[in-house]
Amino acid sequence: MEGIDLVTQSYGRACLHPQLIDRFYEIFLASHPDIKPFFRHTDFVKQKLLLKTGVIMLLTHLEGKSAWTENLIHIARRHSKQELNIPPSLYQFWIDSLISAVKEYDNKWNPELERIWRKILRAGVDFLLEHYDHVEAT
Ligand code: HEM
Secondary structure (H helix, E strand, O other): OOOHHHHHHHHHHHHOOOOHHHHHHHHHHHHOOOOHHHHOOOOHHHHHHHHHHHHHHHHHHHOOOOOOHHHHHHHHHHHOOOOOOOOHHHHHHHHHHHHHHHHHHOOOOOHHHHHHHHHHHHHHHHHHHHOOOOOOOO
C-alpha cells in the first residue's frame, strides 16, 4: 500500500518515546464514554505491549507481507460481534487517538504525513471490521 514506508518510519520515530502507548490509552479512553468500560478488567501492562505490537502487525500486513496476517485475524475475531463486540462506530476514535499520540512524539510530523496515516489506519480498521460478524466454519 502506498505510503506505508513513511507511516512505518513515523511510528518508529514515535516509538522511540516510551510514553507513546501510555499517551495513546490516555487519549483513547477519554475520547468516548463507551470505551473505558470495555477495559475494566484489562491488565494494562500487557495490553500496552500487545497494542504496540498490534500496530506493527497491521502495518506489515498492509505492506503486503503475510507473516502476521494470522495474528491479525485472531485480533479481529477478538474484537468481533461474537467476542468483545466492539461497535464499529468506535474505531474512528481509535484512529483519531493513535494519530494524536503519534503526532505528539514524531518530530517530522506534517499534514501530508497525517493524510497518509489516516488512509492507512482506515484500511487497517476495515480489515478488522471484515471479521466483525464472522461465522465459524462448521
Ligand atoms: C485497528 C484498531 C485496533 C487494534 C489494532 C487493536 C488491537 C488490539 C490488540 C492487539 C489486542 C490484544 C488482543 C489479545 O489479547 O490477543 C486488543 C484487545 C482489546 N481491544 Fe483492541 N484494537 C483496536 C481497536 C479497538 C477498539 C476501537 C476498541 C474499543 C473499545 C478496542 C478494545 C479492546 C479491548 C476491550 C480489548 C481486550 C482487553 C483485555 O484483554 O482486557 N480495540 N486490541
